[in-house]
Amino acid sequence: MTEPDAPRPEAAVEAFEITKRFGAFTALEKVSIRIERGEVHALLGENGAGKSTLVKCIIGYQGVDEGAILVDGIEREMANPRDAHKLGIGMVYQHFTLVPSMTVAENLVMSRVDVPTVIDWRRERAAIAAFLERMPFQVPLDQPVERLSAGERQKTEILKQLYLDRRVLILDEPTSVLTPDEADEVLTLLGGMARDKGLSILMITHKFREVTRYADRVTILRRGRLAGSGLVAELSTGEMAAMMVGATSLPSVGGKEGVPDDGAPVLSIRNLKVTGRTGLTQVDLAALDVYRREIVGIAGISGNGQKELVEVLAGQRLPAAGAVLVHDTPYGASRAETRAHKVRLLPEEPLKNACAPRMSVAENLAFRIFDETPAGKPAALLDRGRITANATDMIAAYKVKTSSPQAAIATLSGGNVQRAVLAREFTGEVDLLIVANPCFGLDFAAVAEIRSRIVKARNGGAAVLLVSEDLDELIELADRILVMSEGKIAYETQNRDVDIRTIGAHMAGHH
Numbered sequence: 001m002t003e004p005d006a007p008r009p010e011a012a013v014e015a016f017e018i019t020k021r022f023g024a025f026t027a028l029e030k031v032s033i034r035i036e037r038g039e040v041h042a043l044l045g046e047n048g049a050g051k052s053t054l055v056k057c058i059i060g061y062q063g064v065d066e067g068a069i070l071v072d073g074i075e076r077e078m079a080n081p082r083d084a085h086k087l088g089i090g091m092v093y094q095h096f097t098l099v100p101s102m103t104v105a106e107n108l109v110m111s112r113v114d115v116p117t118v119i120d121w122r123r124e125r126a127a128i129a130a131f132l133e134r135m136p137f138q139v140p141l142d143q144p145v146e147r148l149s150a151g152e153r154q155k156t157e158i159l160k161q162l163y164l165d166r167r168v169l170i171l172d173e174p175t176s177v178l179t180p181d182e183a184d185e186v187l188t189l190l191g192g193m194a195r196d197k198g199l200s201i202l203m204i205t206h207k208f209r210e211v212t213r214y215a216d217r218v219t220i221l222r223r224g225r226l227a228g229s230g231l232v233a234e235l236s237t238g239e240m241a242a243m244m245v246g247a248t249s250l251p252s253v254g255g256k257e258g259v260p261d262d263g264a265p266v267l268s269i270r271n272l273k274v275t276g277r278t279g280l281t282q283v284d285l286a287a288l289d290v291y292r293r294e295i296v297g298i299a300g301i302s303g304n305g306q307k308e309l310v311e312v313l314a315g316q317r318l319p320a321a322g323a324v325l326v327h328d329t330p331y332g333a334s335r336a337e338t339r340a341h342k343v344r345l346l347p348e349e350p351l352k353n354a355c356a357p358r359m360s361v362a363e364n365l366a367f368r369i370f371d372e373t374p375a376g377k378p379a380a381l382l383d384r385g386r387i388t389a390n391a392t393d394m395i396a397a398y399k400v401k402t403s404s405p406q407a408a409i410a411t412l413s414g415g416n417v418q419r420a421v422l423a424r425e426f427t428g429e430v431d432l433l434i435v436a437n438p439c440f441g442l443d444f445a446a447v448a449e450i451r452s453r454i455v456k457a458r459n460g461g462a463a464v465l466l467v468s469e470d471l472d473e474l475i476e477l478a479d480r481i482l483v484m485s486e487g488k489i490a491y492e493t494q495n496r497d498v499d500i501r502t503i504g505a506h507m508a509g510h511h
Contacts, residue, residue: 010073012037012168012200013058013089019066020053027053030067031226033219035168038198040191042211042232045221046244046444051204054221055170058202059091060084082113090166092157092174100146104139104156108163131163136189150301151182158190168200175210179301180471180504187214206444207472208237220244244444264328265289266432266463272322274308274487282308283487285322290432295454295464297478299471301507305487306467307348310436313465314345314353326432339368342431346438350421357410361402362391364409365424398423399449415446426453433457436467451477471503483507 013035020028028050035041045051056062058069060078068075071087078084098107109115109124125141132138139148139156148156154174161169169190175183191214193199205211211218211232219229220243228243267290274283283305290296300306311317312324315333324331326341337343347353355364363370366387373379374386391405400419402412409417418438425433435454439447454477458464468474474481475498483491483506491506493499 009037011035011070012072013202014070014073015054015058015067016070017067018054018057018064018069020050020057020062021065026224028057028224031221031224032067033202033226033229035200035202036217037200038194039216040194040201040203040214042215042218043202043204043221044206044211044218044240044244045227048223049221049244050224051221052172053224055091055172055202055204058084059089059170085113085164085166088165088167089170090161090164090168091170091172092154092161093172096145096153096157098145098153098156098160101144103142103144104148105141107145107156108160111160111164128163132159135159135162136192137185149182151178151186154178154182154186158186162199167198168202171201171203173204173206175205175207179507180500182504183210190214208240209472211240212237241444263292265291266327267465268323268325268328270323270325272309272312272324273320274305274312274317275320276308281320281487283312283319285309285487285489288482288489290463290465292431292461292463293458294479295458295466295477297474297481298465298467298484299474299481299503299507300469300484302469304484306436306469306484308487309484310347310434310467313434314347316353342429344425344430344433346418346421346425346433346435348436348440351410351414351417354421354425355409355417358408360406361395361400361409361412361420362387362405365391365394365405365420368424368428394420394423394427418446418450422450422453426457430457430460430462433462433464434467435464437469438466439468439470439473471500471507475500 011034015031015033017030017032018028019026019030031050031054033041033043033054043051043054053062057064058078060081060083063079069078070076071089076083076087084090099110102110105125105128108128109119128141137155139152139159145153145156158169174186178186187210190199190201194201203210203215215232217230218232218235218240220227220240222244267288269285269288272283272285273281276282298306298309308317312319313333326337326343329341331337331341331343333343345354351357369390370382370387371379388405394400395402395405398419400412400423401416409420412420433454438450438454451473454464454466466474466478475495479495481493481495481498481503482489483503485506491503493503
């Protein structure tokens with residue numbers, strides 16, 4: 001006689017066949033997820049897949065139309081976040097929620113629902129110190145949050161939830177503002193707390209490296225439905241990617257490693273100084289060269305001069321000193337210069353920096369050609385037929401989803417605006433391509449497409465300067481990686497010699 005199977009322990013949190021509608025739109029349809037006690041559970045999915053909606057249902061920001069939320073096996077009604085908090089469920093958001101001017105200790109105490117009218121700070125500090133002794137990481141209690149590093153702020157956000165006695169933590173892109181070392185440290189510590197203290201963690205992420213290294217189990221959503229789930233150890237990244245996009249294959253970055261020409265660089269920067277809006281020097285570059293058939297990646301934490309550098313190269317900001325040369329000729333990013341030197345730009349936030357939002361998709365796609373004839377001569381009149389035909393070809397070639405070429409480009413999704421700008425900038429001959437955070441906020445399929453196009457441009461002979469805060473992206477695409485810290489190039493390495501910890505140390509200013 002066989003022994004009956006032991007009863008399965010109740011999950012810390014379980015969402016069972018959740019359906020959520022917004023009018024005629026169904027954001028979630030019969031989606032289930034089970035978060036066990038003491039596990040790190042990753043939630044994957046493209047933009048619009050329903051991840052945020054699912055989490056909002058669990059945390060009580062949104063009610064469900066069908067299905068149930070169970071905590072410790074008991075069905076609960078989550079009318080608002082307070083209900084979730086009482087049951088030990090907390091959330092650490094992608095953007096920090098701490099009060100910058102207050103100290104860590106003040107932030108912790110003021111986050112409670114039972115803050116006394118008169119606070120006994122000696123007693124509160126003693127209680128917080130005792131609490132921290134049980135925690136695997138420390139933060140300076142008397143330091144204002146605005147003086148903390150990004151890693152310390154993220155730790156404080158997590159500590160705040162643990163201080164409030166949360167047993168289930170939902171993390172929304174927890175490493176998006178961290179260096180690689182900080183990200184590894186935070187996720188390692190959380191994984192240890194899951195194993196040792198029974199903490200349950202649901203982590204929304206788009207980085208497969210974090211899933212495979214730190215998560216025990218994964219749930220994948222696609223278009224508001226459950227696309228798959230399982231133990232991370234039993235799934236390959238290819239299988240997870242296929243579940244996310246509903247396809248067996250994605251555009252391949254592919255292409256052999258770039259082989260830079262031995263000739264003169266296409267882009268040369270010498271002794272460039274750029275002042276920021278406060279008058280302080282934001283960029284101080286002694287030398288930077290980019291050659292044909294290579295991608296040079298600029299890594300760095302946001303705010304270290306990358307934005308100002310791209311603005312100079314785009315003609316949006318004048319340098320205080322130094323020189324920018326393209327093909328050994330002074331370059332000021334005028335329309336005539338970009339055309340003569342075949343320079344193209346894919347900036348961050350393209351709707352804001354590379355489009356006229358109220359103009360049509362067709363008109364935006366024509367910015368490079370509207371004032372010249374097909375023979376390259378100055379055009380006396382606008383050729384509307386040519387503008388429409390040009391847009392039709394680009395929309396088809398780059399899979400831009402739009403109701404019509406005449407629709408305002410502001411009506412497109414972020415990924416389709418990016419595809420449209422990509423189509424405009426990559427069509428024709430390109431000698432120098434300047435790209436800034438090209439995949440920020442885009443879904444998985446759009447990311448794969450854009451990265452493959454960048455590599456194709458390099459393989460076609462272009463020199464590419466890629467500025468990105470996504471180190472995984474740089475490692476995947478760049479032939480050389482430079483780290484920018486406090487406006488200077490702090491480190492340089494060939495991709496084949498890359499060491500993530502060394503790059504992370506230079507990004508953080510420790511070297």
